[in-house]
Amino acid sequence: MADIRLDGVGHSYDGGKTWALKPMTWTWRDARAYALLGPSGCGKTTLLNIISGLITPTVGRVYFDERDVTGVPTAGRDIAQVFQFPVLYEEMSVYDNLAFPLRNRKVPKQEVDRRVRQVSQLLGLDQVLGRRSRRLDPGRQQIVSLGRGLVRAQVAAVLLDEPLTVVDPALKWTLRSKLKEIHRDTGHTLIYVTHDQTEALTFADEVVVVNDGEIVQAGEPAELFLSPAHEFVGHFIGSPGMNVVPAEIAGGVVRVNGGDVGAADDGLPPGPVRIGVRPEFVEIGGPETSPGVPARVTEVDRMGAYDLVHTVAGEHRVIVKTEAGAPYRPDDGVHLHFPAERTFLFRDQVRCGSL
Numbered sequence: 001m002a003d004i005r006l007d008g009v010g011h012s013y014d015g016g017k018t019w020a021l022k023p024m025t026w027t028w029r030d031a032r033a034y035a036l037l038g039p040s041g042c043g044k045t046t047l048l049n050i051i052s053g054l055i056t057p058t059v060g061r062v063y064f065d066e067r068d069v070t071g072v073p074t075a076g077r078d079i080a081q082v083f084q085f086p087v088l089y090e091e092m093s094v095y096d097n098l099a100f101p102l103r104n105r106k107v108p109k110q111e112v113d114r115r116v117r118q119v120s121q122l123l124g125l126d127q128v129l130g131r132r133s134r135r136l137d138p139g140r141q142q143i144v145s146l147g148r149g150l151v152r153a154q155v156a157a158v159l160l161d162e163p164l165t166v167v168d169p170a171l172k173w174t175l176r177s178k179l180k181e182i183h184r185d186t187g188h189t190l191i192y193v194t195h196d197q198t199e200a201l202t203f204a205d206e207v208v209v210v211n212d213g214e215i216v217q218a219g220e221p222a223e224l225f226l227s228p229a230h231e232f233v234g235h236f237i238g239s240p241g242m243n244v245v246p247a248e249i250a251g252g253v254v255r256v257n258g259g260d261v262g263a264a265d266d267g268l269p270p271g272p273v274r275i276g277v278r279p280e281f282v283e284i285g286g287p288e289t290s291p292g293v294p295a296r297v298t299e300v301d302r303m304g305a306y307d308l309v310h311t312v313a314g315e316h317r318v319i320v321k322t323e324a325g326a327p328y329r330p331d332d333g334v335h336l337h338f339p340a341e342r343t344f345l346f347r348d349q350v351r352c353g354s355l
């Protein structure tokens with residue numbers, strides 16, 4: 001097992017005209033569980049395939065600890081990779097499919113049996129070990145494919161590319177916690193690719209957010225939620241995502257729709273900025289509350305566990321997440337307050353300060 005270090009690694013599929021992955025320097029620490037989170041087409045699979053050796057990067061070097069593996073093919077890297085679409089021997093039993101990666105590496109028979117039973121029990125496959133994998137439903141086939149990736153105890157890393165897409169949603173929760181258990185047990189470096197924030201946040205020690213071919217922020221789930229460094233992270237994580245409202249800094253004060261929202265950090269030059277604040281942290285009150293930004297309620301979604309109060313401040317939409325039973329109706333005049341410790345300022349999408 002090893003740290004996996006990307007040194008200036010980037011990839012272009014069209015001879016350098018566009019970069020599916022912009023050159024980046026980044027280290028995956030040994031034995032951590034990572035989620036690689038981003039929308040479709042942002043470069044997640046490209047990044048994973050560079051780590052496993054399926055793709056040689058256009059620029060940069062890949063190191064496993066001090067060993068330069070940039071030109072080393074997949075077979076020489078000791079990586080277990082699970083693809084979104086199950087890769088199984090359809091005519092083999094589930095047991096033989098799970099045992100295959102171990103037998104292939106001449107692991108003693110008893111140890112093969114122990115690992116296969118351990119993994120199949122954790123993933124709920126122990127009742128179907130004797131079945132041919134072709135006879136399983138697509139969800140189960142995907143779980144067997146996941147099991148094949150997890151069965152080897154000695155690997156540099158386990159790479160999982162959207163491994164649960166066709167699994168029943170209720171079962172997904174269970175499997176994610178089983179995955180955590182397996183990870184604790186084996187201490188593998190695990191990289192789990194997903195475009196689903198719930199999957200990422202419930203699974204990982206560290207979430208690496210990718211957008212448009214670059215890592216925009218990495219951190220523990222709470223850090224990404226409470227302290228987004230990039231507007232994209234604010235939008236992509238959270239439900240609904242962070243409110244972003246155009247504002248103006250003048251005389252050291254930040255103004256939105258004619259209302260002061262607070263003092264800007266020292267040293268921030270005057271001019272336009274964007275304010276980011278999550279719906280959970282916007283405070284809402286009647287017009288008598290001050291100081292605040294005047295706004296009008298447009299809609300209230302009663303979600304059961306909470307309410308979403310949709311407002312418009314001038315022409316800017318702001319959603320407020322409140323306790324269930326919020327006493328607001330469409331067309332009510334309200335004031336919004338953005339608490340300084342939870343409100344950030346962005347320029348060119350990147351955080352440049354706070355209130």
Ligand code: ATP
Pocket residue numbers: 013020038039040041042043044045046047195
């Ligand atoms: P998804 O979740 O949809 O799989 P992703 O985040 O994994 O997306 P990639 O598959 O890495 O993203 O793709 C990144 C970019 O590279 C996309 O614009 C994609 O169209 C492009 N791309 C990926 N593979 C190839 C290829 N073999 N040839 C040309 N372009 C490619």
